[in-house]
Amino acid sequence: MDTLLNRRELLQLVTAATFAYPQLAAAEPNAPLFFSKDEFALLDALTELIIPADEHSPGARAAGVAVYIDRTVAEAFLPEEKTSWTKGLALMNKRARDSYRLEFLNATPDQQRHVLEVMAENEFHAATDEQRFFAQLKETTAFAYYSSAIGIHREIDYKGNVILEQFQGYDAT
Template sequence: MDRRTTLQWMLAASAAMGVEVSAGATPAKRSGGKAKGYGTDPKLTPTYRSGELWPLTFTPQQSRTAQALCGLIIPADEHSPSAAQLKVHLFIDEWISAPYPDQSKDKEVIVAGLAWLESESRSRFGKTFAELDVGAQSQIADDICWIQKARPEHAAAARFFKRFRDLTAGGFYTTPEGSKDLGFVGNIPSVTFDGPPLKVLQIVGVA
């Protein structure tokens, strides 16, 4: 399964969950009106281009910042490319742009967090986050990578980093390269089955 197909499956699953929730919305039932859904589920047979299902969110600058952060969170190693090389930031853009409640909440967190990251980068180093080397990027990330240890003034940024890290991992490990990195082999039998033992077949009278 290629990355485009994987994205289609994830988007369709999100859409299906959103339709179920909205179709049973209590406020619409109380008012006597018909619950307003999000429309029909996306068709899985066509190939969708990025931004075709809904407008995307990231500006070019936000996209560069998000890509750099993806690469910092999951760098390349001897097993797989980095999350930046696999363009996981494009998956995150698709995710937060989807018109559903959970994604809308993520959108607020991610957009605000990327703005903070850029502001902090320019304040500390006079450069955009994407222009920094890994060492400088890590200095910023180290301050927000653990909510429990983040200073009070970094609390919101730490919540952003946690959600962004989760989305990065989710996007990365649904790519063929990420699945391979996990050692996932799919629906392949791990043992050879030669049938029931002879004694069992004799007991049931078929041998």
């Protein structure tokens, strides 16, 4: 049996792959690039708990914060940094299991908030892996949110580089 491809077979494979790839990508435009579907669902829920939808803002989910984090981790991080994200998400589930015998996503909203509150203890002087992960998650969530069109334009109403008729300045008196 000959295992080498001839030119005709190679051309057929390349043509099929060329037409199949855009269709696969279009099927799920925000499919996770790095995280598993379960990890991505957890990340999405966590970011929405950190910046929830309310009367002022549509929240982290609408701003695509989890998608931003997934793409950033997939494309820019070193292997050990990628591992810190997957381990951190696993720690969230472990904390929920230890506290409620449930995976984080199966916990009630109050239970989920409690897990976050526990992990946020000592946020600015994180001593445990859980606390360090939560600090990283919160910082990255805020950065991603305020880098999005929703965060910049709807939340803080940033107008860009515009000429002011008058600069009020800061009154330090």
